[in-house]
Amino acid sequence: MAMSLRYTCESCGFTVEGWDDGNPYVGYENGDRDYYYHPISESEVFEMIMKKGLNELRRGNALDHICMNCESITMLDPYHDKMVCRKCKGTELIETYEMGGKSCPKCEGKMDMGKMGAIS
Ligand SMILES: [Zn+2]
Numbered sequence: 001m002a003m004s005l006r007y008t009c010e011s012c013g014f015t016v017e018g019w020d021d022g023n024p025y026v027g028y029e030n031g032d033r034d035y036y037y038h039p040i041s042e043s044e045v046f047e048m049i050m051k052k053g054l055n056e057l058r059r060g061n062a063l064d065h066i067c068m069n070c071e072s073i074t075m076l077d078p079y080h081d082k083m084v085c086r087k088c089k090g091t092e093l094i095e096t097y098e099m100g101g102k103s104c105p106k107c108e109g110k111m112d113m114g115k116m117g118a119i120s
């Protein structure tokens, strides 16, 4: 089960949602990735890999990161990915779940400590 927190900027009202778990994926030898959402069984993951017809390189977990420059969300695996925004190539990225008390990407304000959001 995953849970989200919704952070709101105390000054401009900008909101960002952060999930307490990431986006698990299977990475392939050619750089492709298939994201899957739990609950999914090991045999379903295996089926997905077979369908792809590529060799599995690794499993990983990508987390939502917000760009402090353009506010877009990029899924990045901190262990394997370059921390770069896919949209503007900015490098100042913060995990969305860690946005509580951080500065707002849109204005000079501060994000609040988050309110309970969705559960899935
Ligand atoms: Zn703001």
Ligand SMILES: [Zn+2]
Residues within 6 Å of the ligand: 067, 068, 069, 070, 071, 072, 085, 086, 087, 088, 089, 090
């Ligand atoms: Zn950006």
